[in-house]
Amino acid sequence: MKLRMAIVGCGEIAGYVAFLARFVPRLRITACCDIDPDRASQFARRHRIPAVYSEYDALLDRELLDAVYLAVPHDLHLPMTLKAAEKGKAVLLEKPLARNTAEGQELIRRVSANKVGVNYQYRYDSAAYALARAVQKGELGEIYSIVVQVPWHRERRYFEEASWHRSLERSGGGTLLTQASHFLDWAFWALRDKPQSAMGYTASFAFAVEVETLAHGVVQTQKGTLISIVSSMVCAKEESVSIRVDGQAGSAIYREKPLLTLKFQGVKVKAEKPPLRGFHALQRSLAAFVAWILDDRPYLIPAAEALPALAAVEAIYRSAQTGKRESTIYR
Ligand SMILES: NC(=O)c1ccc[n+]([C@@H]2O[C@H](COP(=O)([O-])OP(=O)(O)OC[C@H]3O[C@@H](n4cnc5c(N)ncnc54)[C@H](O)[C@@H]3O)[C@@H](O)[C@H]2O)c1
Known part of the structure; x- marks a missing residue:
């Protein structure tokens, strides 16, 4: 079928x-x-x-x-x-x-x-999947800290050819929502945890747009892990996404480019492979969606699972406005 x-x-x-x-x-x-x-x-x-x-x-x-x-x-x-x-x-x-x-x-x-x-x-990215599974299985011990960097670059045409990106009303937000929410989503899934509160700053450099083009945020989860995220679309030269995870037993560093790499420090971990085959995370996500519908094999991101990332982004945005630490819907 x-x-x-x-x-x-x-x-x-x-x-x-x-x-x-x-x-x-x-x-x-x-x-x-x-x-x-x-x-x-x-x-x-x-x-x-x-x-x-x-x-x-x-x-x-x-x-x-x-x-x-x-x-x-x-x-x-x-x-x-x-x-x-x-x-x-x-x-x-x-x-x-x-x-x-x-x-x-x-x-x-x-x-x-x-x-x-x-x-x-990114939940189906092979290295990000392996890192999330290592965190979920407790290989790094209790997780104290996750640091995510998204140093990306967008040209003028990004806002000109898809003008909805410029509008706060149409997009709901800029780089934090549109780009970095991938990695917040990954982090809450890896931790099997939810964001409790956040603080942040946003700025709108380089383009005359309503949304932020740079955001710095810190999120505290319900279990106490601190997640720090820097998301930019105005880096002069785009660099790789990186994720650093520090736990009580060891650390891990993920980089997407130039080659997808995952390095563990202080612990020996056998990297788990994503549940579906394919040469690209997007392809595996599609294949997993097909398997969900046709075979009832769980897809990793049913709608409710995508809410924590949105809650964290929203709290960072609110904090950037109020200058205060803001609670999320999971307070
Ligand atoms: N998963 C990823 O890595 C990834 C990457 C880029 C974008 N996205 C997401 O994909 C979505 C689209 O982003 P994009 O960059 O492709 O935007 P885009 O502007 O390039 O494409 C959106 C398309 O939707 C069309 N459209 C608008 N209103 C419509 C309507 N009423 N009926 C039918 N079509 C309509 C537009 O004409 C346009 O062609 C966003 O949610 C974005 O965040 C995801």
Whole structure:
């Protein structure tokens, strides 16, 4: 049996997903949809997708689908997920879950009968997976500290070609929500913990935009671990993401580039492999979503699992406004 899925939003990330979908054996991209009809048609031609739509409602009404993949601006995450769920479709929703925790909680409440997954694909990155499993199995002992750096660079075209990125109303936030939330999501999953409070600063350098292009935050989890995160899209030269984990028994350092590496210090750990095969984390995330829908094998990020990252981001944003330590919804 194959999963019939439509791609909704034929922009930046959808191109990678359409390409990688070819390497996921039981997945068929049977339709695509974009509010921009030319973009939708070009995308369909490029990826040999048989049916093309420029209206989401028409796609849901007319096409025989098991699932939709939603790669749209953040303000559409909640309404489009709800529409698909009402029609009984499974949803693979691009991250973040929503613009803020109120929307995220509403989404979780209203789709509880449906399978909705959030594509935080770093959970399927082989080194990040191995590190998370080592943390979960207690190989590093009690975890005291996680330090994440996301020193990225975005060109002017990032805001010009997808203008919703500029708007706080449409995106809900800048680099912390759009980029660094991947690694906050990873951290709460690795720790099997939730954010309790946070402090942070945000700034908007280099571009005339409403969202932050630089954020520094510290989050304390319910169990007491301190997570420090620096996220930027204004580094003059993009560098690798790094994650440092310090525990009572040992430490670990993850780097994504130039080569994916994971080094343990003070402990010997046999690295666990991700549950699905594939050459890219995004591909494994897609394959895992397919296995969830067709075989009921758990997907690592059902919607409710994506809420802690959103709660942490929201608390950092609030702290940046108030200048105080802010509690999360998990206080
Ligand atoms: N998982 C990842 O690593 C990753 C990477 C990049 C982006 N993303 C996420 O993917 C989502 C999309 O980001 P992007 O960078 O591809 O944005 P984008 O602007 O390049 O693409 C969004 C597309 O949605 C279309 N669209 C807007 N309104 C629509 C509607 N009502 N119906 C149908 N299509 C509509 C736009 O025309 C555009 O083509 C965001 O949630 C973003 O955070 C995830």
